[in-house]
Amino acid sequence: MKPAAQPIEDADLHAYVDGQLAPERLAAVDAALLREPELAARVAALRELNAALRDALDPILAEPIPERLLAAAATPRARSSAGRRWLAPLFAAAATLLIGLGLGWTMRGMLLEEGGTPTTFARQAAFTHALYAADVRRPVEVWANEEKSLVTWLTRRLGHSVHAPDLNALGYALVGGRLVAGNEKPTALFMYENADKQRLSLQVRKDARHVGAPAGGTGDTAFRYAVENGVGVFYWVDDECGYALSGSVDRSQLLALARVVYGQLAALDAIEAAPARR
Amino acid sequence: MTRDAETPAGLPHPDLVAAIPRLRRYARVLTGDPARADDLVQDTLARAWEKRRLWQAGTDLRAWLFTIMHNLHVNQLALFRREAVNVSLDSDAGGGAWQIPVRANQVDRVELLEVVREMGRLPPEQREVLLLAAVEEMRYEEIATLLSVPVGTVMSRLSRAREKLKKIVAEPPTGLRAVK
Numbered sequence: 001m002k003p004a005a006q007p008i009e010d011a012d013l014h015a016y017v018d019g020q021l022a023p024e025r026l027a028a029v030d031a032a033l034l035r036e037p038e039l040a041a042r043v044a045a046l047r048e049l050n051a052a053l054r055d056a057l058d059p060i061l062a063e064p065i066p067e068r069l070l071a072a073a074a075t076p077r078a079r080s081s082a083g084r085r086w087l088a089p090l091f092a093a094a095a096t097l098l099i100g101l102g103l104g105w106t107m108r109g110m111l112l113e114e115g116g117t118p119t120t121f122a123r124q125a126a127f128t129h130a131l132y133a134a135d136v137r138r139p140v141e142v143w144a145n146e147e148k149s150l151v152t153w154l155t156r157r158l159g160h161s162v163h164a165p166d167l168n169a170l171g172y173a174l175v176g177g178r179l180v181a182g183n184e185k186p187t188a189l190f191m192y193e194n195a196d197k198q199r200l201s202l203q204v205r206k207d208a209r210h211v212g213a214p215a216g217g218t219g220d221t222a223f224r225y226a227v228e229n230g231v232g233v234f235y236w237v238d239d240e241c242g243y244a245l246s247g248s249v250d251r252s253q254l255l256a257l258a259r260v261v262y263g264q265l266a267a268l269d270a271i272e273a274a275p276a277r278r
Numbered sequence: 279m280t281r282d283a284e285t286p287a288g289l290p291h292p293d294l295v296a297a298i299p300r301l302r303r304y305a306r307v308l309t310g311d312p313a314r315a316d317d318l319v320q321d322t323l324a325r326a327w328e329k330r331r332l333w334q335a336g337t338d339l340r341a342w343l344f345t346i347m348h349n350l351h352v353n354q355l356a357l358f359r360r361e362a363v364n365v366s367l368d369s370d371a372g373g374g375a376w377q378i379p380v381r382a383n384q385v386d387r388v389e390l391l392e393v394v395r396e397m398g399r400l401p402p403e404q405r406e407v408l409l410l411a412a413v414e415e416m417r418y419e420e421i422a423t424l425l426s427v428p429v430g431t432v433m434s435r436l437s438r439a440r441e442k443l444k445k446i447v448a449e450p451p452t453g454l455r456a457v458k
Binding site (some may be wrong): 010014015017019020042045046049050052053054055056057058060061062063065066068069070072073081118216220252255259260263267 | 291292293294295298299300302303306307316319320323324356378389390393394408409411412413415417419435436437440443444453
């Protein structure tokens with residue numbers, strides 16, 4: 001039964017389940033798995049173990065990041081001249097923030113008066129953000145104290161599971177959310193606010209085509225950035241959905257937030273997908 | 279209107295922030311203790327800033343940060359062991375408390391609890407190879423470089439770790455098996 005040449009070794013099986021087996025060994029292992037049930041059982045057990053490890057450890061990625069770690073990532077240990085040079089971007093960021101705050105209202109007017117239908121996802125996201133973020137008293141339709149029903153409602157209307165990421169570790173608390181009109185499909189909007197009343201909105205749409213995904217590609221895209229009339233937007237495509245995080249904050253700050261959002265949603269997806277994988 | 283692709287230059291702060299969750303997970307697996315893990319992450323971030331000129335833009339930031347963390351942990355462990363000798367011989371320098379909580383929505387999967395518990399019984403060097411290969415999906419060669427060991431050592435640690443853990447998923451206690 002067993003071929004004399006090229007016995008399947010332990011290392012082959014590990015590489016096989018980890019997707020690292022050299023292509024020239026792949027056929028030999030595939031054939032051996034069909035032939036030897038106990039080998040196939042070992043591979044199945046190793047696969048199951050990999051899945052269990054991921055399921056057990058992925059939730060750590062979604063945990064809110066402690067303030068002290070964010071600070072450690074932002075500020076190098078004070079070190080004479082080098083330290084001072086690294087402060088400059090912080091001042092620049094603070095200045096941008098102030099300008100952004102000041103311009104917010106002006107922009108809102110300009111955006112509202114601008115004719116025509118917004119076309120790109122980023123442009124529409126910025127427009128929608130400016131419209132609702134400027135609304136001091138009623139920025140959202142459902143407030144954060146009803147987060148659960150908000151999420152259920154938006155999930156139902158979008159026809160796709162949505163989550164409100166936890167941005168508390170970055171100083172932004174969930175204000176609430178609403179359903180907004182997209183080009184053709186509805187869009188879910190979650191609004192966040194920090195202690196300075198600076199607002200961000202995360203918009204999710206189950207329609208990757210309008211987000212600018214390259215045709216024929218895998219669909220997922222890297223983070224892209226656009227400034228639309230003073231509102232910064234990071235947008236990306238993940239799975240079937242387009243995401244846009246908008247705010248009048250400086251680019252690097254917005255990117256940091258976008259990455260946390262992305263990481264949390266990816267971790268949540270992994271948890272949700274877990275039972276299906278088994 | 280401006281628009282451009284994201285291109286990191288130098289050691290960008292947002293990329294460091296984005297790396298924190300994975301660093302925390304690696305640290306948690308190394309130390310088994312959330313508070314000590316976050317201390318290790320904080321030290322790693324500080325060291326990354328100090329050594330930022332050594333990072334080459336465009337290379338894998340995760341691997342670079344993981345290497346820093348691994349080396350810090352090894353050094354701290356050596357220091358801890360030297361001190362521990364004078365205090366107590368039976369103290370477990372590899373991480374006495376192993377606390378990786380399994381979330382409430384996962385407790386219906388009995389083997390997850392088991393896997394996490396058994397993982398805590400593995401030597402730290404096996405735990406980390408398991409995380410890097412099975413969860414972080416790093417290539418064995420990358421892991422070998424990260425840990426400064428031969429690839430053969432990575433493979434044997436991985437093999438030993440899996441040998442101990444796979445019994446859990448292969449032979450769960452009767453009646454406790456999660457429904458497939």
